[in-house]
Amino acid sequence: MIDQSRLRDDAYRRDVVERLWQEYSQEIRRHCFTWLGSGLAEEITQEVFVTAWQGLVKYRPDNPMRAWLYGIAKNKCQQAYRNRARRSTIAQTFLEEIRERSHAEDPRSPEESASEAGQIDQLHRSMTQLPDEERILLNLRYWRNLPMREIAEIVGKSVPTIRKRLGQAEQRLKEYMSS
Amino acid sequence: MMNNPGSNDADAPKDPDVQRWFEALGEPPTAHEPPGARVRMLAQINHRRERRWSLSWLSAMATPALATGLAAGLLLSVGLNVWWGRHIFKEASQGIHQVATTRPEQLDTPSVLSTYRFQASMQQHAELGPLVAARPIDNTVNTVVGFTPQADHAAYFRVGIYYADALAALHSEAATIGGQRLEFLDQALTRVQAPAELSQHIRKVQRLLRQQPNEAPTLTTFLAAFEPLYLEAYERQASQAAWPLFQVGAWLENLYLAVLTRDRMALQQTHRIEYYQHLLTQLSAPPEVRHELARIGHLVVKETLTDDDIGAIRTHVRNMQATLSE
Numbered sequence: 167m168i169d170q171s172r173l174r175d176d177a178y179r180r181d182v183v184e185r186l187w188q189e190y191s192q193e194i195r196r197h198c199f200t201w202l203g204s205g206l207a208e209e210i211t212q213e214v215f216v217t218a219w220q221g222l223v224k225y226r227p228d229n230p231m232r233a234w235l236y237g238i239a240k241n242k243c244q245q246a247y248r249n250r251a252r253r254s255t256i257a258q259t260f261l262e263e264i265r266e267r268s269h270a271e272d273p274r275s276p277e278e279s280a281s282e283a284g285q286i287d288q289l290h291r292s293m294t295q296l297p298d299e300e301r302i303l304l305n306l307r308y309w310r311n312l313p314m315r316e317i318a319e320i321v322g323k324s325v326p327t328i329r330k331r332l333g334q335a336e337q338r339l340k341e342y343m344s345s
Numbered sequence: 346m347m348n349n350p351g352s353n354d355a356d357a358p359k360d361p362d363v364q365r366w367f368e369a370l371g372e373p374p375t376a377h378e379p380p381g382a383r384v385r386m387l388a389q390i391n392h393r394r395e396r397r398w399s400l401s402w403l404s405a406m407a408t409p410a411l412a413t414g415l416a417a418g419l420l421l422s423v424g425l426n427v428w429w430g431r432h433i434f435k436e437a438s439q440g441i442h443q444v445a446t447t448r449p450e451q452l453d454t455p456s457v458l459s460t461y462r463f464q465a466s467m468q469q470h471a472e473l474g475p476l477v478a479a480r481p482i483d484n485t486v487n488t489v490v491g492f493t494p495q496a497d498h499a500a501y502f503r504v505g506i507y508y509a510d511a512l513a514a515l516h517s518e519a520a521t522i523g524g525q526r527l528e529f530l531d532q533a534l535t536r537v538q539a540p541a542e543l544s545q546h547i548r549k550v551q552r553l554l555r556q557q558p559n560e561a562p563t564l565t566t567f568l569a570a571f572e573p574l575y576l577e578a579y580e581r582q583a584s585q586a587a588w589p590l591f592q593v594g595a596w597l598e599n600l601y602l603a604v605l606t607r608d609r610m611a612l613q614q615t616h617r618i619e620y621y622q623h624l625l626t627q628l629s630a631p632p633e634v635r636h637e638l639a640r641i642g643h644l645v646v647k648e649t650l651t652d653d654d655i656g657a658i659r660t661h662v663r664n665m666q667a668t669l670s671e
Contacts, residue, residue: 176394180387180390180391180394183386183390184383184387187383187386188383191378191382191383192376192378195376195378196375196376198376199374199375199376200373204374204376207376208379208382211382212382212385212386212389215386215390216386216389216390216393219390219393220393263373263374264370266374267370267371282369285366285369286369286370289366289367289369289370297556297557297558297559299559300559304363304367307359308359308363308364308366308367309367309370309373310373311373314357329357330518331559332357334558334559336360336363339363340360340362340363343362343366
């Protein structure tokens, strides 16, 4: 329970945020991880709770705490996509995640795993050649399996625009994969 | 995440090949709390608290009188900036206007961004890219060596066409076709030995387009700066034909695109006909070209343009383009 009358006290709010961290940090981190990849997820998760500490003064108890934190997380993630440098970090992270899979241990037969590793390796090389935005869209759509609406929300564009750009990205990826 | 394949967006089927490649990657990575994350978050909060305390003297000074004084200062500053900005803008636009109206003074002269504005006002400008792509174009102009005014004139005219096409393609996010038309434009500029800054500008657009093909629409405004740049460059060179022919080329191409999209509003530019008629007379263009334009003039004054009228405009525009680009 949050004592509304004490929310102007910085130290009290800090205690509240510490409790919120224990309860919600895992799922907020998972959410940020899905949207942004490993490179920025932790940084943004921390920003979410620091922002919550600042914003608690105006927090109204009729708002569910979980939804409020998710709202902050969503804004922070969208801000990250609007920032060119951070967008580039996200694209690079997504690439790294694929590269790590190409070096992962595989319990299957050597023939099977060699063929798949080759394909992953080629996917990594092809993704490297794509512009940042296309790399991000393909990753969100095909690996993280997010619906169009959610991708549009993350990157701040309309669903038809995303569909069109995703189509272009798919074509380009296919060209690189077959070359 | 992988166990939720395209759940609530059945309207957008996934590409099976791409899906197969990504499925080979297995489940996407999952998040784990790194050691010391909670402590770092709390340290950030402490840091914010300290920073706030170090600025707390400000709140002690924040009296209503100070706030009023600051607000008045801010208003004064904004007012001065707006006044100064308007003053500068007025001077600059007067400069541009003077340059643009050194030709047929009494006529309704188009602005130096007329090609861009024409396309931006078109109802279906988002569909121009495929139309430009489907348009057969002859990119073979003889290299201009020495004084060969005819080939020179054709190249200036084509520069206008390629510019309008490239702009239209970028308007509609058609990066590939836009890139191709920019290439033609660059080649045409080289053929007429145009001032270096013009090619430099086009190459800059090409480079940006290659780096960010998805940003094509935002590059239109950058490309649009080519038009005033072109005017300025040829003003310095005192070339008689370069600017008028460019204008005619770009305008006719825009008219052609308006025909293809059946944009009646864009076609009914009655006020422009007289200006271009004047330009063609100044340029001593072949009489048949002027006749074609006069026929377009008769058609566009009609209150309602029928499909036959639009077809006729298309024929006249093509005839003019064929003659002027030879």
